Amino acid sequence: MAPSVPAGDTHGDPGLQPERTSLAWGRTMLALVTASALFLRWLPHHGLPILLLFAVSAGAALAIYLTQRRRYGAKSHGVSREHVDADITAVIWTAFTGIALGVLGIGVVLAG
């Protein structure tokens, strides 16, 4: 990497890894928004419990949205100093969201 790049200000990575990772989180956020819209769409069929699924997926989408800036900053800074901390908390929370949606969904299907 060119030594003239100041650490943290620009990452200087021609592969644009921080951008691609932020966009992947953005796509995941959009998938969660789409899922929450679909859950709302089926409110008349499944009844009020489906609001729980809506709340979980919309809440997760909002959490990603609110942390995008900080996330990009951390990754850009990390690539420029050649050290990125694996974002283990984000991975755990995102996986937990999928598991919670599955558990709630099975509950809604069995109860309906």
Added chain:
Amino acid sequence: MTNSQQAPGDAAPPSRGKIAERLLPGGEEPDPRFTLANERTFLAWIRTSLALLAGGIAIEAFTSDLFLEPVRKGLAIVLLLLGMLLSAGAALRWLRVERSMRNKAPLPLPLIVPLLAGAGAVAAAVVLVFVLWR
């Protein structure tokens, strides 16, 4: 916000946090690009899992005049279970890949690939049999 402070020197490695030190012990920090690539792969699996979860709820709501109730509920639960397993499996795979990279070991085979392929094939076969015989 300025990010102009220099990274700390190699003398004192910064604390990585309790969870990271417990779940990702030892080894060396991998190339940050690989860590980011691992995260993007995890997210791609999560989006696949979300599609299955939304599909499970959709089957139950949309196909009430197409399938008998047990078939409908069964398929919905299979999809929801698969989505759940994929979410958990994606996190597990992320962890195993991250550990392998820290220890410069070969990457593990993805167990969620045969899981997704197998369950998808079984679900398709069940629907096919049902559609042919009804």
